[in-house]
Structure formats: C-alpha cells, structure tokens
Amino acid sequence: MIYRVIEIFTSIQGEGEVIGTPSNFIRLATCNLRCVWCDTKYSWEIGNQMSIEEILSKIDKKIKTTTITGGEPLLQNLVPLAKELKRIGHRIVVETNGTIKPSEELRKIIDVFSVSPKLSNSGHRLKYDFTDDWATYYKFVIVYPNKDIDEVVKFVESQKIDPKKVILQPDGNRKDYLNALNEIIQVVLDRGLQFRVLPQFHRILGIR
Template sequence: MVQMKYRVIEIFTSIQGEGEVIGIPSNFIRLATCNLRCVWCDTKYSWEIGTEMSIDEIIAKLDKKIKTTTITGGEPLLQNILPLAKELKSIGHKIVVETNGTIKPSEELRKIIDIFSVSPKLSNSGHKLKYDFADDWATYYKFVIVYPNKDIDEVVKFVESQSINPRKVILQPDGNRSDYINAINEIVQIVLDRGLQFRVLPQLHRIIGAR
C-alpha cells in the first residue's frame, strides 16, 4: 500500500503562542499551501509547495518528550490530515489544528482532533469571505485586529450573525505592529468600554521571540 504523503513546510518545537493553548509546549507541523493570501500574513513562506513527507518521516521529526502537536499552515485542511491525526492519536498526542475556517472538517476528523483553533478572516485581511458556523465546530475563534474600532465592530456583527458564543471569541493584535503592547492595550480598552465578553490575548511568541 502506498503511504500517504504530505506537503510540509517545516516541523519544529516551540511554545504555543495563541488561543486557549497559549504557553503550552508543542510540536508544530506546518503544512504547505493556502487558499487565502491575507495581506498581513506572517507565514507567507507557507504558501510554497513544500516537501513531500510520509507520516513516518513526519513522526520521526517530532520531539518525543512533547505530547501536544499542532497541525498548522498555510491551510492544513487543504490536505487530508485524517491519517496523520490517527497516527498522532495512536502515540498519545493531543492535537491542535489551526485553520482559517473556510474548509469544514469531516465528522470523523472532528472526533479525533482535540482543539480546532479557527481564525476567520476579517476584511482587514484583504478578503470578504462568507462563513457558515451554524454547527459551531470550532473550539474557539481568533480574530486579528488591525484597525481596532472598525475591526471589533466587524467581529461583533460576525458573532451575532453566526450565533457564536462570545466567550469563545479571542481578539489578538496585528503581529506586525512595532508597538505591540500598545496594540494590545487599544483592544483591551475598547472591550472594556463596550462591555464585550471577548477575550484579549497576545501572540506569546511575539513577546518572547519564539517561532
């Protein structure tokens, strides 16, 4: 039987920098290609074709001491990650999938993945996308805030239109801001002033200089 091959950009170990898993040591499998081209994307190199690797080759490059693995991209759901996820589960890994939310995972994949970290794109990305989260399959929703007042207005409308629990929403500043702490504070002030139930979190790797 021919073993499944994946197009991989890189495999590394670091601290999880975003979302509800922030601060947790994790292996990262960055899969190649993306169906979007966000203007502020900080991993444009993931748009490339990548290197073909088998599941065994991928597993061999993981840090065996770390039992959390994040499958990211690019957009990882462009590839069939179910066989890879099954193998990771078989060796006792907790699995996080970071996705832009434009591709719905299968029911079978949903049963295996522990956390779907979903980042719907606002208009600040250069895209105007239609999403359908009627079945609320995301573990949480992360939004990149570039223009605080305008973008948070857009998040509020998005959350209302999709009937999303606001406590599942995370706001994070544009990682390209040189005044990153100020960017966080701007978001915090708007959330407090408006009495919103969203969480505000930094990208930890921006602060500590990790990958």
C-alpha cells in the same frame, strides 16, 4: 499517505486557549487565502513531500501536544496523520482559517480546532457558516480596533457564536505590539464586550 510540509519544529504554543503549552508544530504547505498581514507567507509555497513516518521521526516524542498548522492544513487529508498522532498518545491542535469544514471523522479525532476567521482587514470578504459551531474557539486578528471589533460583533451575532469563545489578538506585524494590545483592551472594556483579549506569546518573547 504523503503530505506537503513546510517545516517541523518544537516550541511553546503562542496563541489561543492553548497559549503557553509546549507543542510540536507541523506546518503544512499552501493556503487558499493570501491575507495582506500574513506573517508566514513562506507557508504559501509548495513544501516538501513527507510520509507520515518521516513526519513522526522529526517531532519531539517527549512533547505530547502536536499542532498542525499552515498555510491552510485542511487543504490536505489530515485523518491518517491525526490517527497516527493519536496512536502515540498526542493531543492534537489544528489551526485553520475556517473556510474548509473538517469531516465528521476528523472532528472525532482532533482535540482542539483553533479557527481564525478572516475579517476584511485581511484583504478578503468571506462568507462563513459556523451554524454547527465546530470550532473550539475563534481567533480574530485586529488591525483597526474600532472598525474591526464592530465587524467581529456583527460576525458573532450573525453566526450565533458564544462570545466567550471569541479571542481578539493584535496584528503580529505591529512594531509597537504592546500598544496594539492595549488599544484592543480599551475598546473591549469601553464597550463591555465578553470577548477575550490575548497576545501572541511568541511576539512578546521573540521565539518561533
């Protein structure tokens, strides 16, 4: 099996429920969206072709969590790669925009589906169907706190999502990142919402 890969590196997981976890990162190439605030536009490129053996040779075997990200990783068949990662004892996180539903086979293999549905602030107006609630948690990028959080509330209600599975995070391109984080926190507190507010750890620490 050949995959189109942008980069492979090791760092600390920067966001979501797995924040702070040491992880290998396999960034797969291409994306079916072009979000205006995307901070990894280089992942839209075609990437380099790599076999599973080549990919595994590049990851840190001491680190037992591997994150498959993108771009949009579910554009490629992850089952063979995921099986090999499981064979060597890895916990697997898949970061996806939620527009492509994973197969039942893949759902049985992956430990964490970190799903980031796109709000209208992304430049897209998308229709999602999470009635089968396959995400481990849902991350939303907040650019305009009041407007965007209104949209999240409507989304959560229409999809019948447990609010405790919802994470809000600031736009990573904000220069005043801590202020952006506080703006979101204030709206959540003022409205008595049950959403979690988390930073992108790598933005604060200045790491990958």
